[in-house]
Amino acid sequence: MSDSSDPPRSADGSRLFKVAFDLEPERPGWPPVSVERLWGEKTDVRMEIKLVNTPFFARGIAFGDLVRVRPDHERRELVFEEFTAESGHSAIRIVFIGDAERSAVEARLREAGCSWESAGQFGSLVAVDIPPAVDYRELRSWLVGKVDAGSIEIQESALSQVHRRQLPS
Numbered sequence: 001m002s003d004s005s006d007p008p009r010s011a012d013g014s015r016l017f018k019v020a021f022d023l024e025p026e027r028p029g030w031p032p033v034s035v036e037r038l039w040g041e042k043t044d045v046r047m048e049i050k051l052v053n054t055p056f057f058a059r060g061i062a063f064g065d066l067v068r069v070r071p072d073h074e075r076r077e078l079v080f081e082e083f084t085a086e087s088g089h090s091a092i093r094i095v096f097i098g099d100a101e102r103s104a105v106e107a108r109l110r111e112a113g114c115s116w117e118s119a120g121q122f123g124s125l126v127a128v129d130i131p132p133a134v135d136y137r138e139l140r141s142w143l144v145g146k147v148d149a150g151s152i153e154i155q156e157s158a159l160s161q162v163h164r165r166q167l168p169s
Contacts (some may be wrong), residue, residue, distance in 0.1 A: 015091030101151035
């Protein structure tokens with residue numbers, strides 16, 4: 001039995017830590033937050049964290065990527081310092097324009113082997129993890145069809161080398 005004051009743990013029992021990613025505005029009002037905090041677990045390398053969730057707003061990082069952090073004693077948190085290695089996973093964001101296609105898009109993502117996270121305050125936005133084994137070229141083509149139909153918008157926030165190689169030059 002665990003107490004609510006126990007630190008969060010990953011599926012394998014490793015202690016999880018929050019890592020703060022300070023975000024630069026891309027345009028007025030976007031992103032809608034100035035800091036995104038992602039869960040991660042320590043590696044054997046000092047001050048290195050393996051990310052264990054998918055970012056909504058931070059660009060250039062994905063599930064499983066390794067990042068170097070630094071303690072910020074004033075903020076009392078670990079803060080992203082630099083990217084150290086990619087995991088092979090990619091991260092995209094999908095914004096639903098209405099709810100008409102949401103179940104079809106989620107079914108296609110599930111079929112492809114992807115997972116996603118949503119946040120209550122940003123109901124139309126999902127952060128999608130694309131594992132290395134997914135045929136991203138095929139999935140992307142299908143998603144672009146939904147973009148062309150006006151039912152979603154997508155943003156490729158971090159494409160791994162595995163998935164970039166699948167795309168036409």
